[in-house]
Amino acid sequence: MTLDALQTGEKAKITKVEGEGSMRKRLLDMGLTPGTNITLFKKAPMGDPIEIVVRGYHLTLRISDARKIFVAKESAK
Amino acid sequence: MNIALIGNQNCGKTTLFNRLTGSRQKVGNFPGVTVDVASGPLRGKKGFTIVDLPGVYSLSPYSNEEKVTRDYLFKSRPDCVINILDATNLNRNLYLTMQVLETQTPTIVALNMMDDVKANGMVIDIEKLSEYLGVVVVPISAAKNQGIEELIEHCVKVCLAKEKNTFKDRCEGPIHTAIHSISHLVETNAAKAGLPAKFSAIRIIENDAEIIEELRLAPNQVEIINHFVEDLEKALGTDRESAVVDMRYGNIEVICADVIKKYGDNKSQRRTDKIDKILTHKVFALPIFIGIMGLIFYITFGIVGKYATDGMSILMDMAGEGLKSLLVSLQVSDWLVGLVVDGIFAGISSVLSFLPTIIVLFLLLSIVEDTGYMARVAFIMDKLLRKIGLSGRSIVPMLIGFGCSVPAYMSTRTISSERDRKLTLLMVPFMSCNAKVPVYAIITMTFFQKYQALVMLFMYVLGIVVGILYALILQKTKFKGSSAPFVMELPPYRLPSGKTVIMYMWDKAKGFIVKAFTVILVASVAVWFLTNVSFTFSMVEDTGDSILAMISKWISPIFAPLGFGDWRLTTSLIAGLSAKEAVVSTLAILFNVTQAELPAALGGLMSPLQALSFLIFVSLYMPCLAAFATLRKEVKSTGYAVLAMALQTFIAYIVALVIYTFGLLVTL
Numbered sequence: 001m002t003l004d005a006l007q008t009g010e011k012a013k014i015t016k017v018e019g020e021g022s023m024r025k026r027l028l029d030m031g032l033t034p035g036t037n038i039t040l041f042k043k044a045p046m047g048d049p050i051e052i053v054v055r056g057y058h059l060t061l062r063i064s065d066a067r068k069i070f071v072a073k074e075s076a077k
Numbered sequence: 078m079n080i081a082l083i084g085n086q087n088c089g090k091t092t093l094f095n096r097l098t099g100s101r102q103k104v105g106n107f108p109g110v111t112v113d114v115a116s117g118p119l120r121g122k123k124g125f126t127i128v129d130l131p132g133v134y135s136l137s138p139y140s141n142e143e144k145v146t147r148d149y150l151f152k153s154r155p156d157c158v159i160n161i162l163d164a165t166n167l168n169r170n171l172y173l174t175m176q177v178l179e180t181q182t183p184t185i186v187a188l189n190m191m192d193d194v195k196a197n198g199m200v201i202d203i204e205k206l207s208e209y210l211g212v213v214v215v216p217i218s219a220a221k222n223q224g225i226e227e228l229i230e231h232c233v234k235v236c237l238a239k240e241k242n243t244f245k246d247r248c249e250g251p252i253h254t255a256i257h258s259i260s261h262l263v264e265t266n267a268a269k270a271g272l273p274a275k276f277s278a279i280r281i282i283e284n285d286a287e288i289i290e291e292l293r294l295a296p297n298q299v300e301i302i303n304h305f306v307e308d309l310e311k312a313l314g315t316d317r318e319s320a321v322v323d324m325r326y327g328n329i330e331v332i333c334a335d336v337i338k339k340y341g342d343n344k345s346q347r348r349t350d351k352i353d354k355i356l357t358h359k360v361f362a363l364p365i366f367i368g369i370m371g372l373i374f375y376i377t378f379g380i381v382g383k384y385a386t387d388g389m390s391i392l393m394d395m396a397g398e399g400l401k402s403l404l405v406s407l408q409v410s411d412w413l414v415g416l417v418v419d420g421i422f423a424g425i426s427s428v429l430s431f432l433p434t435i436i437v438l439f440l441l442l443s444i445v446e447d448t449g450y451m452a453r454v455a456f457i458m459d460k461l462l463r464k465i466g467l468s469g470r471s472i473v474p475m476l477i478g479f480g481c482s483v484p485a486y487m488s489t490r491t492i493s494s495e496r497d498r499k500l501t502l503l504m505v506p507f508m509s510c511n512a513k514v515p516v517y518a519i520i521t522m523t524f525f526q527k528y529q530a531l532v533m534l535f536m537y538v539l540g541i542v543v544g545i546l547y548a549l550i551l552q553k554t555k556f557k558g559s560s561a562p563f564v565m566e567l568p569p570y571r572l573p574s575g576k577t578v579i580m581y582m583w584d585k586a587k588g589f590i591v592k593a594f595t596v597i598l599v600a601s602v603a604v605w606f607l608t609n610v611s612f613t614f615s616m617v618e619d620t621g622d623s624i625l626a627m628i629s630k631w632i633s634p635i636f637a638p639l640g641f642g643d644w645r646l647t648t649s650l651i652a653g654l655s656a657k658e659a660v661v662s663t664l665a666i667l668f669n670v671t672q673a674e675l676p677a678a679l680g681g682l683m684s685p686l687q688a689l690s691f692l693i694f695v696s697l698y699m700p701c702l703a704a705f706a707t708l709r710k711e712v713k714s715t716g717y718a719v720l721a722m723a724l725q726t727f728i729a730y731i732v733a734l735v736i737y738t739f740g741l742l743v744t745l
Contacts, residue, residue: 002471002490007124009350016167017319022137022139022212022562023562023564025135025137025139025213025318025495026135026137026139026562026564027564028318028319028322029134029135029137029172029322030134030135030169030564030566031168031169031172031326032316033319033322033323034323034328036326040354042357044357044362044456044459044460045357045358045359045360045362045363046457046460047460048459048460049249049456049459049460049563051357051456055168055169056166056168056169056343057166057168057169057189058566058567058568059564059565059566059567060452060455060456060563060564060565060567061563061564061565062459062463062563065562065563067566
C-alpha cells in the first residue's frame, strides 16, 4: 500500500520510494528512506496535502507524491 | 575571511545572523537568481564577513535556494562554515551537517535552541557529538542571545587555523567500498576541479549531474564507475541515490543513539499539536485564516492606511506648501517652483506615502512568518492554489494585492520556487488594489447608480478571473512544468524574535526606498513635465496644450474600438500611471470641474457601456510606476518588468474590447 492510503493516526514503515529526479531525491533528503517509521498525523482541511511525522518532525506533502511512497502497516500487536 | 552560515529552514538562522553581525548588513546579488543573500561583518572582529545563505535541508542542486547555498559552499569555498542546528530535532538537522562535512570545509556546529532542549528535559552529550563530527560544537540560544560570544571566538580560531574537519563517517560495507574505489579513480579529476576526492566520489554515486560534469570524466572512467555503482546497487538491493542518503542517515542514527542521553518531553511540539488542532482544523482552519488576513488587512489598509498614510500626505502637503511659498518668496521663476514642488517634491512624497503601509504590513507579516503560521497557510490553501498551478505559499501575496501591489510584490520573497514566485508576481497586479476604488466609485456613481455595489464587485471578480486565466495560459506556455515539489516542514510554533522582526521590516522599508526612489522620482518629474510643458518647451496655462495632451490626442484613436476614444480619458489613463487615484483628479482638471461635478461631466461624455469598458481597462491595465519599480527590483530585470507591464496592458485592452463589442451586439 502507499502512504496516502493510511488513516489519520496510523503508523507504518516505508518500504520503497518511487518517482524520479528531483522530487524523489527531495523525499529521500527529507528523511523518507526505506525502513523509516512514519505516522500519518493529519489531512489538510480540503483533504490534501497530508501531514506526517517522520524522524521526529512534522512534514507535509501532497497526496500525489504520497502515492509514490510505499509503506507496510505495523502488524497489530 | 568569509564565513558561511548554513542551516535548515526554521532553525533560527536569521536570528543568529542578526546576533553575529549587528545591523551593518547588506544584501548581495547573486547572478541569475532572485534569491537574496545577506552578508555582514562579524561583530567585534575585523576582516571577517558572514554570509547568510538560504535555509536548506540538503545540498542537492534542485531549488534555487539549494543552488545558491551549494554553489557558495562548493565554488566560493568559504574559509569556515557555521552550521546551525535545531538541537530539538538533531535527527533531521544533522543530514545537512553530513553533507557540509563531506566538503571538508572547516566547520563549526552551532547547536541552537538549547533553551528549549533544557526546558524539555532533553539531554545531549555535546562533547561526544563534537567527537563524532570531528568539529567544534557550541551550544547556543540565538533567541536568548546565549553562547554567541563563544561561537564568535571559536569561529575566528577555526578560520585562522584553517583546520579541516576531522569527520570520519562510520560507513561500512558496499557503500564504503564504492566510495573508496571511485575516489581513487577520480583523484586527478577532482584535484583539477578543486574538489576533495572522497566528496566527489559520494556526489558521483548520488548522481549529482553538476559535479559529475565538473569532474570531466573520461569515457572509460564513466564505464568503470558504472560498474562500481551497479555492484553497489546489487549488493544493497537499492538504487544509488538511496544508498548515499541511507549512508548519511545511518551515520546520524548511530550518532543520535549515542549522543542523545534523554529525549525528554518535546513541549514545543506538544504545544504546536494543540494549537494546530484549531489552526489547521477541518472546519475552522479556513475561517481563521480569513480572519487573520482580514485583521492584517484592516490594520494595514484600514487603520494605518486611513490615519498614517493620510497624516503623512497632510504633512507632505503642508511641507509642499511651505516649500512653495519659500520658493515664491525667493522669487524663483514659476516653472522652477512647479518643477520642484509638483515634480520632485511630489515624487518624494509619493515614495514616502507608501512607507507606513509597508512598515506595518511587513511587521505583521514577519510575525506571521516567524511564528510558523505561514507554513500552515500553505498547508491549508495548497489544494486550491494547485488548481491554478501554484502552491499554497502564493495565496498571501495575492491577497495583499487587493490592498497594494507594491508590498504584495515584496511579500513574494517567501515563495521558495522561482517559477511559482514569478507566476505569482505576474498575477498580483490583477487583484484590484485600493487605489482603484476612487475610480470605481466615481464611474459607478455616475453610470450605475442602481447597481453600484454589484458593478464594484464585478470589477474585483473580473480581476481575479482574468488573473487566473492568465496564470493558466502562462503555465501552458512560458512556465511549463509542474509547480515546485511541495514537501515542506511544518515547524513548531515559536514566539518571533523582536530583533528579527524589526530587521526584516527595516530591510523591506529600506529596500523599497532605495530601489524605488529613483524610478518614482524620475517618473513624477516626467509626468509633471509632460502635463505642464508644451512641445515648444514653454509652460502651458491649460493642460490641454501640454505634451501629454498632444500625445493623448495622438494615441486616443487606439481606444476608440473600446468605446472611449476621447483624448481626455487617455490622458487620465497615462496620469494614472503615477498613482491610480490620479485618474479621477486628472479628469477633473481636464474637464475643468471639481471632483463633485465630475459625474455630470462624464455622464455627458459616455454611454454606460462605454463607461464600463473604461472601468474594465482601468482595473486591468498596468499598475502604477511605484509597482513597476518594485517589480523591477524583485525580478532584477528591467526588460522582464517592462514586458510584464506591456503584456498586462495588452490583456486589459483585449478584455475591454471583447466585453464592449459583446455589449454592443447584445444591446443592438
